[in-house]
Amino acid sequence: MSVSTTGPDPVGVQGPLHGAAVLARPTDGPDPQPTRAVRALRRPRRVGPAGRARLAKLTPYLFVAAAVGLLLLLTYLPAANMIWYSFTDWNGLGPIENVVGFDNYVEVFTNPRIFSVFGVSLYYFVGAFAQMAIALYFATLLSFRTRFSNFFRGVIFFPYLINGVAIGFVFLYLFQPGGTLDTVLGWFGVAEPPQWLGDASIANYSLAGTSVWRYTGLNFVLFLGAIQSIPGELYEAAELDGANRWKQFTNIIFPGIRRIIGLSFILAVAGALSVFEIPFIMTGGANGTATFVIQTLQTAFSYRQVGLASAMAVVLLVIVLVVTWIQRKLFPDEKVDLT
Numbered sequence: 001m002s003v004s005t006t007g008p009d010p011v012g013v014q015g016p017l018h019g020a021a022v023l024a025r026p027t028d029g030p031d032p033q034p035t036r037a038v039r040a041l042r043r044p045r046r047v048g049p050a051g052r053a054r055l056a057k058l059t060p061y062l063f064v065a066a067a068v069g070l071l072l073l074l075t076y077l078p079a080a081n082m083i084w085y086s087f088t089d090w091n092g093l094g095p096i097e098n099v100v101g102f103d104n105y106v107e108v109f110t111n112p113r114i115f116s117v118f119g120v121s122l123y124y125f126v127g128a129f130a131q132m133a134i135a136l137y138f139a140t141l142l143s144f145r146t147r148f149s150n151f152f153r154g155v156i157f158f159p160y161l162i163n164g165v166a167i168g169f170v171f172l173y174l175f176q177p178g179g180t181l182d183t184v185l186g187w188f189g190v191a192e193p194p195q196w197l198g199d200a201s202i203a204n205y206s207l208a209g210t211s212v213w214r215y216t217g218l219n220f221v222l223f224l225g226a227i228q229s230i231p232g233e234l235y236e237a238a239e240l241d242g243a244n245r246w247k248q249f250t251n252i253i254f255p256g257i258r259r260i261i262g263l264s265f266i267l268a269v270a271g272a273l274s275v276f277e278i279p280f281i282m283t284g285g286a287n288g289t290a291t292f293v294i295q296t297l298q299t300a301f302s303y304r305q306v307g308l309a310s311a312m313a314v315v316l317l318v319i320v321l322v323v324t325w326i327q328r329k330l331f332p333d334e335k336v337d338l339t
Helices: 018-024 036-042 049-085 103-110 112-143 149-161 164-175 180-187 200-228 232-240 245-256 258-273 277-282 292-301 306-330
Strands: none
Touching: 049 306, 103 112, 103 306, 112 149, 112 200, 112 245, 112 258, 112 292, 149 200, 164 180, 164 200, 164 277, 200 245, 200 258, 200 277, 232 245, 245 258, 258 306, 277 292, 292 306
16 A cells, blocks of 8 residues: 555545654654754853953943943933023923023022022031041040940941931920920020020021031041051051150141041032031021022922022032032142151
């Protein structure tokens, strides 16, 4: 009996060569070996030395690309939009209708209500120097062998770990009439304490003191780490020469941490110009305590002048950059050789 290649399948299934395929498939013996092409597909691909070297070179750039992408998306792109808004009269709600050029910048420098609030930053600027002095004193004191030094280090640094909003509410209750501070002063015979936040002539001192209490820990840690990086052999040599603690400070410690002091000065200037949390939480900018940042916030969201507020933010950024550049020119980084 012959098998037809055009007729119906022997088992009644229509299709070409179904029966022939059944007869052609072997029924006994091992499975046929896969072809070379199939084995090549099954074999895992191995990366050669050149591929591994290329991957090793690209790996750091891949990690950097993610960070740079987030930086561009969340920092530089909003900054570019802010600069564009500063040339418009956008109200923050609808589409941008008018481009006013430099009118917003002229308003910033000519309106006394706007630019005069920089005077409030002077209180925080003086307070920043006070906190640097306090932090440097305790960092120098606790860098030597002192009993319970670790405990005191934690006490000084702890306020910096607390959220700024929480600190604002704590000191708000401290300074309120009849509050904790007035009660303590009453123990020493002060019957009529001043209005710490209600009096415009005292409110900024109270807020600056709160800022000093919070940020002293940051400068303390910076100074302490810098002092501990100075080799101990220098102190031993100074003691052999008869140098006291003050001589060691002026000739070893201060020159050795000069760069950190310069960094703290830059942070102090930038922080004094951009104070926001503490005065906003405690007074809301009332009684002459509004800083430039609070004024910018109110201009944008209370008065719906986003274009003018953007110009104010750009002016603040330029001022910080200029002050930093001047500081770097007056106090450049110099290599310190204490040996």
